[in-house]
Amino acid sequence: MQSESARMSSAAEARFRIQSPPPTNRAVKVIDLDVASDADVMRLMNEIPHADLVMMVVSAGGNTEAVSAIGTVCSDLRVMTHTVVIRDDSASEAATSQTLGEVRPWSLMVVVVNRRDYVDDILRSFR
Amino acid sequence: MLKKEHNDLLTQTGPETPFGRMFRCYWMPALLAEELPENDCPPVRVKLLSERLIAFRDSEGRYGLMDEFCAHRGISLWFGRNEECGLRCPYHGWKYDVAGQCVDMPNEPEHSAFAKKVKLKSYPLVERGGVLWTYMGPAEQQPPLPEYEFATVPAAQTYTSKRFQECNWLQAMEGGIDSSHVSFLHRGDINTDPLFKGARGNQYNLGDLRPVFEVVESAGGLFIGARRNAENGYYYWRITQWVMPSYTIIPPRGTHSVHGHFWIPIDDENCWAWSFDYHPTRALTEAELTAMRAGKGIHAKVDSQYRPLANKDNDYLMDRAAQKAGKTYSGIEGFAMQDASLQESMGPIIDRTKETLVSTDSGIIMARQKLLHAIRAFTEQGVVPPGVSLEHQRVRSAAVVLPPDQPFKDAAREALIAHPGVAPASV
Numbered sequence: 295m296q297s298e299s300a301r302m303s304s305a306a307e308a309r310f311r312i313q314s315p316p317p318t319n320r321a322v323k324v325i326d327l328d329v330a331s332d333a334d335v336m337r338l339m340n341e342i343p344h345a346d347l348v349m350m351v352v353s354a355g356g357n358t359e360a361v362s363a364i365g366t367v368c369s370d371l372r373v374m375t376h377t378v379v380i381r382d383d384s385a386s387e388a389a390t391s392q393t394l395g396e397v398r399p400w401s402l403m404v405v406v407v408n409r410r411d412y413v414d415d416i417l418r419s420f421r
Numbered sequence: 422m423l424k425k426e427h428n429d430l431l432t433q434t435g436p437e438t439p440f441g442r443m444f445r446c447y448w449m450p451a452l453l454a455e456e457l458p459e460n461d462c463p464p465v466r467v468k469l470l471s472e473r474l475i476a477f478r479d480s481e482g483r484y485g486l487m488d489e490f491c492a493h494r495g496i497s498l499w500f501g502r503n504e505e506c507g508l509r510c511p512y513h514g515w516k517y518d519v520a521g522q523c524v525d526m527p528n529e530p531e532h533s534a535f536a537k538k539v540k541l542k543s544y545p546l547v548e549r550g551g552v553l554w555t556y557m558g559p560a561e562q563q564p565p566l567p568e569y570e571f572a573t574v575p576a577a578q579t580y581t582s583k584r585f586q587e588c589n590w591l592q593a594m595e596g597g598i599d600s601s602h603v604s605f606l607h608r609g610d611i612n613t614d615p616l617f618k619g620a621r622g623n624q625y626n627l628g629d630l631r632p633v634f635e636v637v638e639s640a641g642g643l644f645i646g647a648r649r650n651a652e653n654g655y656y657y658w659r660i661t662q663w664v665m666p667s668y669t670i671i672p673p674r675g676t677h678s679v680h681g682h683f684w685i686p687i688d689d690e691n692c693w694a695w696s697f698d699y700h701p702t703r704a705l706t707e708a709e710l711t712a713m714r715a716g717k718g719i720h721a722k723v724d725s726q727y728r729p730l731a732n733k734d735n736d737y738l739m740d741r742a743a744q745k746a747g748k749t750y751s752g753i754e755g756f757a758m759q760d761a762s763l764q765e766s767m768g769p770i771i772d773r774t775k776e777t778l779v780s781t782d783s784g785i786i787m788a789r790q791k792l793l794h795a796i797r798a799f800t801e802q803g804v805v806p807p808g809v810s811l812e813h814q815r816v817r818s819a820a821v822v823l824p825p826d827q828p829f830k831d832a833a834r835e836a837l838i839a840h841p842g843v844a845p846a847s848v
Contacts, residue, residue, distance in 0.1 A: 299766065300733040305690070308768040315775040347780065376780045387831070394828045403780035405787060406637040415790040419778050421422045
């Protein structure tokens, strides 16, 4: 007789998995710091209490002025912060390092990518 | 989560699939050299990327890897006679050389030229670093031999094992870039395993269970940095490298050897987990080799077919008492089977449309996306994928303690490149 592990990890048994994914209703708030206005930042600050995840997007060498304020609120409210730094071909290493230094204290996850379309890919992954 | 079409794209590597064609751009580990230990030794069945092949070593030491089945009546050449520079089918005596060329056809007239017209599909098979490597892509696009550091250091400095894993290659490989599981699943072993214990970095690992991650694109794949608190406001960084499509290097610990994996599809529901340990500047000690052969560290105890002794048929030798006592976190012994047992429990191919990923899964998310982008570029424009270049292969992992304002990628820039004869950056 097969062991339980062998039986349950078979393709045949996979058919009996519950088909609907668990509902998460995750609230993800995204702000593109390269184009965000002060009003956008204020709107985000008001939304943070209802968020599960705040994603900040900024180009290497971009405007990081609002990061500390957003990060402070997220930290106080125990909301996950995830920053995507976009390092396109024109970005210098120095600019990338500086931006990383500015976002790192306020980000629990940092991803450095070479293409902006990765932002959509990442967001889709979070469903 | 991943859309179904993307999950299918990443998990199917047969000959006619988009990713199958891209996977064939790379040199891949096919066998351990020990599997063909001498000239004219028994041939070995090999299945890679959903193709059934036969490997043999001829009378002059040349390696061959070709279609498993005789062109005549489809007999498995595993039954063949390996003799006089060729593998002879025992049914009617057709004989093939290491390139798959039929060189003798005894059931045809004595001077018939027909044998010259029969050639089995074959691939190059080359020994490097105790591993037999193959390239299964178009001959005209064959890249130079691989230069992963574990395969290029002197033989005394490296050890490689392999084990059969009963699930799709991607869910196995994703474990290799998921640094956040180490503090949980492997916590019972970090301070006791002979190939891990004693390193100062272990205390940082166990003392800070909420690492902060930075994932940075590299030329060949990704740097995955896990940051934990060290003393005086400094950070302990463990930087894993993933090189496309499936090479992962784990950051070293103390003076221990460096280790990592290759994840190679056998078919879409099974893979080989290759595990290597090497040290760039010294020979491995007898004690280290003994531990590796005994399945310690990232290796596993396996049978003659390289299937782990702890496997799904015996519930991985689950030990609930050890789990309860905290000796192991999951109740399974050893890093390798702790990972494999959970990855196999997902089923042959996990349905990624139902996942609930979080930010700490960003390494996995980015790896999938990079693979998808590469497949698209390769399929639509013929772009050679990352990881084929030798420069992408000459890299290392690192473990370093850095001031808080220093990005790991800059501060550890040289440590992340494989410089022959230079010790690894390790804590």
